[in-house]
Amino acid sequence: MNSGNPYAAATPGQDRSPGYVVVEGPIGVGKTSLAQKLALAFGSDLLLEHPEENPFLERFYQSRKQFALPAQLFFLFQRVHQLQELKQGDMFKPRRVADFLLEKDSLFARLNLDDDEWQLYEQVYAKMSVELPVPDLVIYLQAPADVLMDRVRRRRIAYERQVEREYVESIIEGYARFFHHYSAAPLLVVNAAEVNFVDSDADFNALLGHLRGVRSGRHFFNPLPANP
16 A cells, blocks of 8 residues: 555545546656656546557658648547547456547647648538537646757657657647637646656655645646755
């Protein structure tokens, strides 16, 4: 038993962990790593994007205009398929932690597609995104462009090295606009610029403690980094 985990202390019938949690944010912000750690803390199943399976992604980073539409449609089909499996899954295991929110798909489509491609994408999206599960909590991680660029470089994924700062800034702005209007689920906006939720138990437990107060509406968490 992990006594440092606020959720681990819950007694039977008093479980405070959300049922379906989504961690979102721009490239390099740490959403996948946090989703993995939350799933372990909650004893939840894990639902992750698999960008390595997208055959158009590397070519997209080399030529965004030429390969934006096939890369975007592949991600859309992949994400919808995963969420449909979640909805049809074991009803006795309703807990999930995911590192993507389907609705953010249109954020990238609007950013990368020209008008004709956007209209085609919108038609496909409208046909595919109906009656999908709604999260019990969305965690939106934020960080400035300098931090994200540094984290992307340290990941050492070859095709990501071609990511331009201007593109990262446009993604940050797109996420800010998207979540400014988001109201489909409880939202926790987290400043992740100076904390390490993966390697610092203190940072992670501070986040877990804050999650206990999120039941509805919009909340903000601006943590101070733990002492080394």
